[in-house]
Amino acid sequence: MIYLDANATEPLRPEARAALIAALDLPGNPASVHAAGRAARRVVETARESIAKGLGADPGLMVFTSGGTEANSMALHGIAPGRRRLVGATEHDAVRAASLAAETLPVVPTGALDLAALTQRLVQGTPALVAVMLANNETGVLNPIADIAAICHTHGALLHVDAVQTCGRLAMDMAALGADSLAISAHKLGGPKGVGALILAPGIDINPLMLGGGQERGRRGGTPSVAAIAGFSAAFIAANAAQTATAAHHVALRAHVLAQVIPAGAVLCGAGPTLPNTLCLALPGVSAEAQLIALDLAGVCVSSGAACSSGKVGRSHVLTAMGLEALAGSAIRVSLPWNVTASDVDNFLHAYRTLAARTRATRDLAPTL
Numbered sequence: 001m002i003y004l005d006a007n008a009t010e011p012l013r014p015e016a017r018a019a020l021i022a023a024l025d026l027p028g029n030p031a032s033v034h035a036a037g038r039a040a041r042r043v044v045e046t047a048r049e050s051i052a053k054g055l056g057a058d059p060g061l062m063v064f065t066s067g068g069t070e071a072n073s074m075a076l077h078g079i080a081p082g083r084r085r086l087v088g089a090t091e092h093d094a095v096r097a098a099s100l101a102a103e104t105l106p107v108v109p110t111g112a113l114d115l116a117a118l119t120q121r122l123v124q125g126t127p128a129l130v131a132v133m134l135a136n137n138e139t140g141v142l143n144p145i146a147d148i149a150a151i152c153h154t155h156g157a158l159l160h161v162d163a164v165q166t167c168g169r170l171a172m173d174m175a176a177l178g179a180d181s182l183a184i185s186a187h188k189l190g191g192p193k194g195v196g197a198l199i200l201a202p203g204i205d206i207n208p209l210m211l212g213g214g215q216e217r218g219r220r221g222g223t224p225s226v227a228a229i230a231g232f233s234a235a236f237i238a239a240n241a242a243q244t245a246t247a248a249h250h251v252a253l254r255a256h257v258l259a260q261v262i263p264a265g266a267v268l269c270g271a272g273p274t275l276p277n278t279l280c281l282a283l284p285g286v287s288a289e290a291q292l293i294a295l296d297l298a299g300v301c302v303s304s305g306a307a308c309s310s311g312k313v314g315r316s317h318v319l320t321a322m323g324l325e326a327l328a329g330s331a332i333r334v335s336l337p338w339n340v341t342a343s344d345v346d347n348f349l350h351a352y353r354t355l356a357a358r359t360r361a362t363r364d365l366a367p368t369l
């Protein structure tokens with residue numbers, strides 16, 4: 001099986017597996033005062049310290065969650081609750097569903113946020129909480145978060161950043177980004193599924209989504225998953241250590257893919273600065289579903305960026321927002337995992353070129369049938 005669906009989830013890193021399994025044997029609850037509790041608490045606090053410091057953040061302002069969805073939800077429900085919400089048009093459903101009454105901020109055709117529209121909205125209304133993602137999960141397009149933060153702060157707004165697809169893939173620093181809160185998720189960087197974090201900037205208050213025993217400094221009730229947190233931290237450290245080399249490997253493979261698929265008829269969706277591992281490729285005239293099935297039969301796992309939890313292929317709100325509705329039904333997402341090999345990519349390319357050639361042949365034959 002050739003796995004090229006890293007943006008759905010990354011394969012577990014061996015360091016994460018080892019840390020997770022070791023922590024499963026800890027009997028204590030991190031809230032207990034006895035030795036077993038203290039040992040579990042040490043694992044959680046060491047992980048908090050490693051991840052927060054790696055992002056230039058204060059460990060005391062980091063809240064472990066059940067993943068990116070909960071971290072986004074917590075921010076959009078819990079930060080500055082009285083303020084209006086402004087949300088980027090290409091945000092993940094985790095953000096869109098948590099801000100149903102929000103105003104939508106348009107993007108420019110490249111896929112990045114329209115900064116002029118953001119400024120105009122902020123000038124017009126009352127103080128806002130703005131939510132903009134660092135990297136888009138379907139196209140990989142990066143937003144200029146430091147510029148967006150500056151615009152937000154100039155106009156008295158707060159900025160929440162969904163950094164789920166970026167953490168572990170590109171160097172990130174909370175202060176340099178200027179974000180007031182940041183959502184991250186372990187399984188997008190080679191850690192276990194079901195754990196993530198919301199990181200707050202100094203001075204940002206949050207109302208908890210989940211009330212309970214006062215865990216996470218009263219910001220999130222519930223016993224944390226010690227083993228998952230241990231795996232998260234190990235994956236984060238491994239991803240960061242390998243980041244420069246992995247990114248360079250991905251940049252080279254991405255260029256190789258593009259050089260082969262564009263002459264085969266593919267159209268790249270999204271432009272400008274992009275995650276090194278992500279390609280959103282439309283094959284006009286061939287439905288995304290047909291491409292996914294053909295590639296799956298060839299042993300290659302990719303996705304349509306808009307696959308929802310039911311497994312159905314929907315029309316991408318991201319491509320639609322970019323003005324690419326004509327391509328939205330024929331685009332697939334190829335996202336390279338941390339352990340991808342050149343031969344994985346070559347096998348994908350062989351399957352893709354075969355699919356594209358078959359489509360061309362069918363089209364050429366069509367008038368004579």
Ligand code: PLP
Binds near residue numbers: 135137195
């Ligand atoms: N935000 C983005 C940009 C994502 O791509 C995802 C997952 O696909 C999420 C949030 C949700 O993260 P999780 O799966 O950890 O809940």
